[in-house]
Amino acid sequence: MAVALRILHWACRIVLAGIFLYSGYFKLQSPLQFAAAIAGYKLVPNSFIMPLADYLPWVEIALGALLLSGWKIRYVSIGAAGLLLAFIAILTVTYIRGIDADCGCFGFGDKISPRTIARDVLILLPAVFLAAEERLKNSATNYTNRTK
């Protein structure tokens, strides 16, 4: 059980870190293209678009690096989950509004669709696992102690 949890823990960390690092790196290649994607959502005032395009990729890279390093992993995972929840909410709202916008998530030319929303929900799962891991472990230990 403990070994399986450890493998799952590392798998979640590596996958999530890889996704954040790739996503941030890609956006940094062309901040203007990312700005165009943000503008396409028609959700953010124009004055916030460039600062978001400049700093959000670095936030993603920092999260990816922190996830790999393992420093304060629970809090970093909560941060990652929060960011992903915000992305999911924004994607869903934009899709419901019927706006034909570029997701701007991992590369460009990927239109917002139920598939892009489902993909973000899938990415959220490892973040939620890492954030709730301690509680899961405690519950498992309590359960084992009770059944002994």
Next chain:
Amino acid sequence: MNRVAMFVALLLLLASAFPASGVAADQSCEQCLGGAPDAPIKIEVFSDFQCPACRELYMDTMKLVLRDYCSLDKVCVIYHEFPLQGHPYSREAARYSLAAQKLGRLQWTAVLDSLYANQAVWSDKGTVQATVAKALSPEDFQKVLKLIQDPSINGTIARDIALGQKRDVQSTPTFFITTLGREQKVVGGLPYNVLKEFFDRIVK
């Protein structure tokens, strides 16, 4: 402590991985719509006359860039023709545009203004020639009618399309902004205010 060091090392590694410069842009400026060829910022637009997003980019963004930045030689805007297959009148419009370009920037801009402003009308009826005629003086229009017969115009369109394909242009509008030795590709439109904020950091 080790974890903090690892985090910092990862950030430094990533920061060093970003290229300082992109692909060098084509330096020729025969299709320069506004601004000096040696302006600190260069925008190369691949556009299709029948594409609504290209119309929006020209009318709502590039015209303001021409007014506010190109007039001060801070930005150079280059337009490349990229007529798409599904647009039956795009190539004809591109030919008129290139013919007007040979008369000078004023005439070329007038034709661009007219073609984009009346896009819905001529796209529907195919009245490209009438739209161009309205934008020019009768003398200039006669010159354009002669220039459009020049086979080099088709050659220019073919060259623009080949250039776009080489630079992985897959849809219109696509534009490339080159500044400080770095090139950024943007697919789709961008509000003028966002572009302005970007320009002002470089050439305020």
